[in-house]
Structures are given as C-alpha cells and as structure tokens.
Amino acid sequence: MGTTLIWNGSTINDTAVWVGTKIILKYRVLIMPGLDGILGNNVSLEYYDPLPGHFDPEAVFKTSFRHALARDGYTPKQSIVETKNTKLMLGDEINTPVITTSTIYLKQGWNLISLPIQPEDTNIDVVLNNIKGKYTDVFTYNNKWIYKSEYMNKWFGDLSNLEAGKGYWIKVKEDCNLTIDGLKVKNASISLEQGWNLIGPVTTTQDNILLDNINVQYTDIFTYEGKWVYKSEYMNKWFGDLSNLEAGKGYWVKVENNGQLAM
Numbered sequence: 001m002g003t004t005l006i007w008n009g010s011t012i013n014d015t016a017v018w019v020g021t022k023i024i025l026k027y028r029v030l031i032m033p034g035l036d037g038i039l040g041n042n043v044s045l046e047y048y049d050p051l052p053g054h055f056d057p058e059a060v061f062k063t064s065f066r067h068a069l070a071r072d073g074y075t076p077k078q079s080i081v082e083t084k085n086t087k088l089m090l091g092d093e094i095n096t097p098v099i100t101t102s103t104i105y106l107k108q109g110w111n112l113i114s115l116p117i118q119p120e121d122t123n124i125d126v127v128l129n130n131i132k133g134k135y136t137d138v139f140t141y142n143n144k145w146i147y148k149s150e151y152m153n154k155w156f157g158d159l160s161n162l163e164a165g166k167g168y169w170i171k172v173k174e175d176c177n178l179t180i181d182g183l184k185v186k187n188a189s190i191s192l193e194q195g196w197n198l199i200g201p202v203t204t205t206q207d208n209i210l211l212d213n214i215n216v217q218y219t220d221i222f223t224y225e226g227k228w229v230y231k232s233e234y235m236n237k238w239f240g241d242l243s244n245l246e247a248g249k250g251y252w253v254k255v256e257n258n259g260q261l262a263m
Contacts, residue, residue: 103180
C-alpha cells in the first residue's frame with residue numbers, strides 16, 4: 001500500500017464568511033489494519049481579502065490541516081489557524097467511514113453502468129483492475145464524449161477517473177463481474193445541465209429510486225439492458241415502461257433547465 005495516502009474532496013456552499021467567522025470542518029480518516037508508521041494530512045490556509053468595505057462573492061478560502069495519526073488510532077485535538085484576523089477552527093469530531101463492496105454484472109458487448117459507491121481510489125485502472133484485459137472501451141459524457149479506448153494494443157483518450165453519480169458505457173470481451181470497493185455516499189446531489197446528461201443513481205442501500213420521487217423536471221430518461229428501456233414525454237403524455245432508477249445502472253436524462261438531482 002505504501003506510506004502515502006492521498007484523497008481529494010470539495011464542497012461548495014453559499015454561506016457568507018466574514019472576518020472573525022469560525023468554520024468547523026468535519027472530515028473522516030480510515031486507518032487500515034496493519035498499517036505501520038504515521039499518517040498525516042497536510043494543509044495550508046489562504047484568505048483572499050475582498051476590497052475594504054466591499055462584499056466580494058469571489059473571495060476564496062484554501063484550507064488544509066495536519067494531524068499525526070498513530071497506527072493504533074489517534075486522539076484528535078482541536079486546532080486553530082489564524083490568518084489576517086480570520087479564524088478557522090478545526091473540530092475534533094470525526095466519523096469513521098465504512099468500506100463496502102459492490103458488484104456489477106457485465107454482459108459481453110456494451111453495458112451502460114454507474115458506480116453505486118464512491119471508489120477508494122477513482123483512478124480508472126484501479127477501479128477496473130479486476131476486469132483488466134476484459135474491457136476495450138469506456139465512455140462517459142459531459143457536454144462531450146470523454147473516453148478510454150483500446151486500438152491495436154494501445155490505449156487512447158483522456159478518461160482517467162471513474163466516480164459515483166456518473167454514467168459510463170463500457171465494452172467487455174466476455175461476461176464478467178466488476179467488483180468495486182468504496183464508500184457509501186450520503187445525501188448525494190447530481191448536477192444536471194440543460195439537455196442530455198449521463199448519470200448514475202447514488203444510494204446508501206440497493207433500493208431502487210422511484211422516478212415519481214425525483215425532484216427535477218425531466219422529459220426523457222433512457223437506460224440500456226440489451227435494448228433501450230425508457231420513460232419519455234411527448235405531447236404531454238408519457239410513454240415507456242421505465243419506473244425506477246437502479247443502483248449500478250447508467251441513465252441518459254434530458255432536462256429543460258439546469259438543476260440538482262437529490263438522492
């Protein structure tokens with residue numbers, strides 16, 4: 001596993017932050033059994049001060065933090081970092097994430113899938129490691145096609161990571177099972193842009209998500225199971241027999257306006 005652990009995360013909100021405001025960051029760290037040495041996550045804090053007397057919606061915080069973690073656990077202590085009279089308080093409340101395993105059955109040929117959990121390592125080679133040599137193409141869509149494709153024993157394309165919430169077309173040479181280790185995602189929200197979006201449902205259980213319960217206005221939803229299965233609106237009438245979103249499957253969703261799909 002090595003001595004360096006790297007993870008990424010980000011969050012965006014609309015909270016106004018003023019000089020003197022305290023911000024509590026809660027984060028989770030998993031210490032793997034048998035790990036030797038000391039872990040740490042490094043940080044720096046930069047505060048871009050808006051012009052005096054002016055509110056600047058573009059003001060940015062860049063935060064990081066460092067704690068030494070012993071192999072048998074740790075005792076987090078509250079730490080405070082101050083810059084330009086702006087105080088960032090790092091709390092000591094930490095929840096341990098639970099690693100779970102999800103298996104997706106792939107049929108020979110093209111499959112439209114998604115990841116129902118967030119992989120520990122999103123690198124495409126890591127996520128697809130257990131079907132290495134069995135797949136030839138992986139495509140996703142974000143206003144344009146992004147892909148990784150094999151041709152004449154060489155790989156092409158710039159798709160480098162696979163993440164929960166996105167849909168993927170994957171082509172395999174034979175029937176196989178894709179096994180993923182990762183974290184269940186709570187309170188997931190997927191950004192949808194006007195037009196077609198390729199997404200995947202994210203749930204903390206294997207329960208299906210009823211289309212009647214989703215919170216965005218859509219006109220078309222398609223998935224592929226060897227044939228197209230859909231729900232589509234035409235002339236104020238709905239057609240098709242798709243009734244829910246299933247974990248592990250990918251979906252084309254068409255919306256008329258930008259929005260957030262909460263799950």
